Amino acid sequence: MSVPHLTTALRGPILELERRILEAMPTIEHWLRGKWQNYSIPFYCSVDLRNSGFKLAPVDTNLFPGGFNNLNPEFLPLCVQAMMAAVEKICPDAHSILLIPESHTRNIFYLQNVAVLRDIMRHAGMHVRIGSLMPEITSATTISLPDGNTLVLEPIQRTNNRLGVDNFDPCAVLLNNDLSSGIPDILKDLEQIVIPPLSAGWSTRRKSQHFFAYDSVAQEFAELIGIDPWLINPYFSSCGKIDFREKKGEECVAAAVDEILKDLQEKYAQYGVKEKPFVIVKADSGTYGMGIMTVKDSADVYKLNRKQRNKMTKIKEGLPVTRLLVQEGVYTFESINHAVAEPVIYMIDRYVVGGFYRVHTSRGADENLNAPGMHFVPLAFNTSCVLPNHTALPDAAVNRFYAYGVVARLALLAAALELERYLADISDPSLEALQS
Structure with missing residues (x-):
């Protein structure tokens, strides 16, 4: 399959942005190499x-990426090489890893992701067992997957300060569980290294904290290659003490929406953009596309019906929403077979290992695509994100994917900065404000 159609590819400044990124490739790669030496890079x-x-x-x-099954299988060697580098850096003597997935067995697509992740680590030379936090898993349980593969879930055992499963004492514990509902006691104070760190889970992490870090990364990168940082950076704000059901905190959300829309109208006028600006309001932590809405006028915040209020009240595992990220809405004008699509880029350590398009046939260019009814198109990524072609047009597939890989690595760098700030100095006033 060819690269998805970008309906605005022949107009607008994105071609100029892609051209700048392409021309600055040596500068960008040198700059990123220096950054990777200064920060602990997230495992994946x-x-x-x-x-x-x-x-x-x-x-x-x-x-805690959960879509390795959606990557182009042809890029498995890239994944394996990156996994070797990631494991060697964190635990040079590692030969065995306990993989702890999310606590839901019914989502067969997610379990296929776990199987692919297990296979990547095995190819990288690891002994891998899968330990489940689910109380109903009391003995080794084999699950058959649609592709003919199988997955064996085993009950986790803790002996003193070490985790394992039956007759298996691993060097490290790899979480593919985002800890939305909190950090289980069984994971605390372990002798083994736990990757990612427990502080990376959604029980402590905040999206606003991440974009606060991304803001500084984008600013430095924009100065490096001479672009307007807005071209790669969404405006955002955050609000706490929210309860949509009780109509608490709405004033903060409406004020943030007004401010972002005002700033966007100025930018749209500057770049000749004819579309109407919009804002995305979403829970400040969590995944699975829950607790998200599109807003085009601050008055809409006060006009939510009961169903909309309930939708914005809880996220994954029924957790209450008390903090919101108010973020500039970025249109997606890529499409596959006339359905809107957005790229998702995967990295292991500092290496881009592939990606896929999230596609939704019943959503618009200004809506969240991470919703029931979405599907994934891995084969659109039929070329690597790391090999641009300087003789081709800036929006040729290889060059567009390279630009995607660069911006994704900026977000990865922001995640490294975010975790370091949080882990190193929780007393930082700006972080305290974000955590409160």
């Missing part, structure tokens, strides 16, 4: 991007 990461034809920006960064 996925970044949701939106390409509006006049802007290319990340809108979400997940440190």
Whole structure:
């Protein structure tokens, strides 16, 4: 399959942005190499991007990616090489890893992701067992997957300060569980290294904290290659003490929407963008596309019906929403078979290992695509994100994917900065404000 159609590819500043990124490739790669030496890079990461034809920006960064099954299988060697580098860096003597997935067995697509992740680590030379946090898993349980593969879930055992499963004492514990509902006691104070760190889970992490870090990364990168940072960076704000059901905190949300829309109208006028600006309001933590709405006028915040209020009240595992990220809405003008699409880029350590398009046939270019009814198109990524062609047009597939890989790595760098700030100095006033 060819690269999805970008309806605005022949107009707007995105071509100029892609051209700048392409021309600055040696400078960019040198700059990133220096950054990777200064920070502890997240073990793995996925970044949701939106390409509006006049802007290319990340809108979400997940440190517990759950879609390895959606990657192009041809890029498995890239994944394996990156996994070798990631494991060697964190635990040079590692030969065995306990993989802890999310606590839901019914989502067969997610379990296929776990199987692919297990296979990548095995190819990288690891002994891998899968330990489940689910109380109903009391003995080794084999699950058959649609592709003919199988997955064996085993009950986790804790002996003193070490985790394992039956006759298996691993060097490290790899979480593919985002800890939305909190950090289980069984994971606390372990002798083994736990990757990602427990602080990367959604029980402590905030999206606003991430974009606060991304803001500084985008600013430095924009100065490096001479672009307007807005072209790669969405405006955002955050609000706490929210309860939509009780209509508490709405004033903060409406004020943030007004401010972002005002700033966007100025930018749209500057770049000759004819579309109407919009804002995305979403829970400040969590995944699975829950607790998200599109807003085009601050008055809409006060006009939510009961169903909409209930939708904005809870996220994954029924957790209450008390903090919101109010974020510039970035249009997606990419489409596959006339359905809107957005790229999702996957990284292991600092290496881009592939990606796929999230596609939704019943959603618009200004809506969240991470919703029931979405599907994934891995084979659109029929070329690597790391080999641009300087003789081709800036929006040729290889060059567009390279631009995606660059912006995704900026989000990865922001995640590294975010975790370091949080882990190193929780007393930082700006972070305290974000955490409160």
